[in-house]
Amino acid sequence: MESNNQSISELRKDLVSGDWVVMAKTRAKRPEKSMKCPFCFPAIKEQKIISQTEDIIVIGNKFPAFRPQSDLNKHEYGPFEVMNGAGFHEVIILKEHSPQLYETNLFALIETYQKQYLSLMNRKFVDYISVFHNHGKLAGASIEHPHSQLIASPVIDPDIHRSLDGSENYFQKHQQCVHCVMVDWERKEKIRVLYENSDFIVFVPFVSRVAYEIRIFPKEHKPYFERINDSEKNNLADALQQSLKKLYFVLGDPAYNFFLHTAPCDGKTYEHYHWHFEILPKTSVWAG
Amino acid sequence: MESNNQSISELRKDLVSGDWVVMAKTRAKRPEKSMKCPFCFPAIKEQKIISQTEDIIVIGNKFPAFRPQSDLNKHEYGPFEVMNGAGFHEVIILKEHSPQLYETNLFALIETYQKQYLSLMNRKFVDYISVFHNHGKLAGASIEHPHSQLIASPVIDPDIHRSLDGSENYFQKHQQCVHCVMVDWERKEKIRVLYENSDFIVFVPFVSRVAYEIRIFPKEHKPYFERINDSEKNNLADALQQSLKKLYFVLGDPAYNFFLHTAPCDGKTYEHYHWHFEILPKTSVWAG
Structure with a gap:
């Protein structure tokens, strides 16, 4: 001690x-x-x-x-x-x-x-x-x-806090998960999808904070990362591997951060949320 | 055209x-x-x-x-x-x-x-x-x-949006400008104040996003930067110069960004706001 x-x-x-x-x-x-x-x-x-x-x-x-x-x-x-x-x-x-x-x-x-x-x-x-x-x-x-x-x-991390708030506001307004709406639209559009398997979809979001931002979502609505099962873990490993490989070969080994976005473990319920990974490559800095 | x-x-x-x-x-x-x-x-x-x-x-x-x-x-x-x-x-x-x-x-x-x-x-x-x-x-x-x-x-820039929202929320709750509260406290504490003249105060905020973040505030409550007068411009130039000089000599010529935070010009009133400059040196990156 x-x-x-x-x-x-x-x-x-x-x-x-x-x-x-x-x-x-x-x-x-x-x-x-x-x-x-x-x-x-x-x-x-x-x-x-x-x-x-x-x-x-x-x-x-x-x-x-x-x-x-x-x-x-x-x-x-x-x-x-x-x-x-x-x-x-x-x-x-x-x-x-x-x-x-x-x-x-x-x-x-x-x-x-x-x-x-x-x-x-x-x-x-x-x-x-x-x-x-x-x-x-x-x-x-x-x-x-x-x-x-x-x-x-x-x-709760401020970024996650805003993500949770935004997700909750959208749910209250539209009775739908905002992330499911985006996932469904990307699956239909197919333009920004980088990879897909039975459990996960990987795409470059239509609105992103940095160039070549990548997100990995479970296709089904799931708020809690920690409940992932073995077959999902296998498919997530696969989706993450494909994402990082694409980043490496397309952008030439850029620096990057990735973050898990998942519901808090503070005892409240977050059924409106949809866990995912965000991968943010460092390709350039805001400049002029 | x-x-x-x-x-x-x-x-x-x-x-x-x-x-x-x-x-x-x-x-x-x-x-x-x-x-x-x-x-x-x-x-x-x-x-x-x-x-x-x-x-x-x-x-x-x-x-x-x-x-x-x-x-x-x-x-x-x-x-x-x-x-x-x-x-x-x-x-x-x-x-x-x-x-x-x-x-x-x-x-x-x-x-x-x-x-x-x-x-x-x-x-x-x-x-x-x-x-x-x-x-x-x-x-x-x-x-x-x-x-x-x-x-x-x-x-409106997302960062400014959050600053405006936070400022408005605080005002509704406490009937006070949140930035005035901070300025008054820093003037009393004197611990984090880097520089002061008749119109402006420069300090390292108690809660900051990056190490050695510096903020420059007009001491009086003023929402709109664009209404600054000649004598204030002189004092702002002085405060900005002292801030950048300190940054240069204390941190050894770091890279930095500074931003003006001021009320929008969208026709609404923002009497709860308090314009200021935020100087963010790049001393290190979030790491582990």
């Missing part, structure tokens, strides 16, 4: 947007360069391993944005609300040091996302679990070895 | 967030590298000059995200709403090719922001005017020569 109560990050509520923002003070110290890969053997063995399988090792992030706390310590500071950055920050590492994620065992990766999700979703102070993957320096990956991250925290 | 009706960009409304998103097809073609500076003499003389003073030249952006259109052509496309990217996209260039903006005549720059703002705010299809400045490659500036941009468009 040496530092369980030591707050290395703080959550501060933005007065204007109402978003909870993480102020993580120590993360700036994390190493930019390293001679040997810290995620390969033997270096990885020095880490505290949370779980492992044949293909994957899960460790705690050495520079966590959130860490276990015995108390949220929610309080006011001037006009602001503030609380501890309580939660879990795990790194999910493929044992194979492959330069490209699509060449690795993605079924094992997705299975680990689900397993770690399920192991944390009912923990104290955990209301949302973010799962994401950064590839390439421009996308913020300081280590080349393929690794995803999982953050379990007491607050 | 050769290409007035040719739509080189399109506005598409995101079904989930309700944000209007610009899909600008030709902007990817803009040059990444150029041997001679296109914003210095004589190259700049080949451009169509919109206006100029002793210190500043305003030209049309060669690769505009928005351009004049005779019709918005608002229509439905599948489940989506779509319209033309009607508007104006100007580049505001300091004649002096200085590597650092803070070394140039910022009063002239601010005066031009206001002048161009006033000249476009009552034009057809103009509901919002964005003013921003990118410095450094990482911040999306493809040309080193200091230049700001001004976009006048029929839609």
